[in-house]
Amino acid sequence: MRRLTVKALFAAVLLAAAMPAAPAIADAQTSGYIVLLKDGVSVPSVTNLAGVTVDNLYQSAVRGYSARMTAATAARLARDSRIALVQPDGVASIAAQTLPTGIDRIDAEKSPTAKINGTDERVNVDVAVIDTGVDLDHPDLNVYTAGAKNCSTGRSADDGNGHGTHVSGTIGALDNGSGVVGVAPGARIWPVRVLNNQGSGSFSAIICGIDYVTAHASEIEVANMSLGGSGSDSACGSNKDAMHEAICRSVSAGVTYVVAAGNSAANSSTFVPATYEEVITVSALADFNGQPGGGAASTCRADVDDTFADFSNYGADVDIIAPGVCILSTWKGGGYNTISGTSMASPHVAGAAALYKATHPSASPSAVKSALQSAGTTNWNSATDPDGTHERLLNVASF
Structure with missing residues (x-):
């Protein structure tokens, strides 16, 4: 079970259409x-x-x-x-916003598999983080350095931005009595760097990352993609979308993909990979105290507690909602940081998928999606959800 330029959107990453640079000379x-x-x-x-x-x-x-x-x-x-x-x-980049009330809100501390109790008992699952890289020696992460891959510039998969490290902490920060704890504590993190230190990268680099994960599908159970950009559903590449075709084949190989819905306060049907049917697309909930009911004072943003985050994308392609506002997690340089975005909501669900795979190792990606949705609750205020849909809120108490 171990283990080839994007704008940080969603604190999430927005994939923008490629724009050829103006050449200096005609023959170049x-x-x-x-x-x-x-x-x-x-x-x-x-x-x-x-x-x-x-x-x-x-x-x-x-x-x-x-x-x-x-x-x-x-x-x-x-x-x-x-x-x-x-x-x-194509081109993509990262625009970070906001960080573990989220762990509390999804009842991860009640999960019999997570066993959050301050003792370093690690969840035996492998999760690929397709992002800006990961802090390879962060003391609060179980990074599988032998599985690191750099599809961006340079050779190292070390994180010079912070975004990928933050995502990794929400997924699987160690339950070691210090720092923070993730949804699936101690899950092995495979750093797959497709974005540079500025949070920018290409569609081709993202496909390289997907390709790498697929080559290790016998070891990697879950992949998180807190990135995305303009596009539409293409029925697994039938309208010549190489990234969609790559994800479809990777899912067929058994990897569960979890992606951010996007931070444009728009319908996710116009963003990829969020609109792909084969992935689990996650919108963001504003929660400031880890408890249902609302009323908590805002901390790092002006959102209303226990409501749909005002920046989050929405629509029929969204499969589940998870905390994504003022999320505390690991950061580059061995530190911690608080940021917001659907990029922060997605790894809560990736961690949940890891918990489910730990006890259901033969579950298909579609079965994982169904299990997460079935276990979710509607115990949040959906009044501000733009599409009026009351998505299930992630809950892992039974996992």
């Missing part, structure tokens, strides 16, 4: 592209083409690569009978 107009191959075509047979500089190879979730090339080269490549699609690369 190269841009990033994602290339997927038809079934039966080997990756090496189409990577040594003139005018193509390959960056990342994809061989598990999808078969293909990302590369820099001119538009003319891309058009020529798209006509090649061996190529399934040639897609311009």
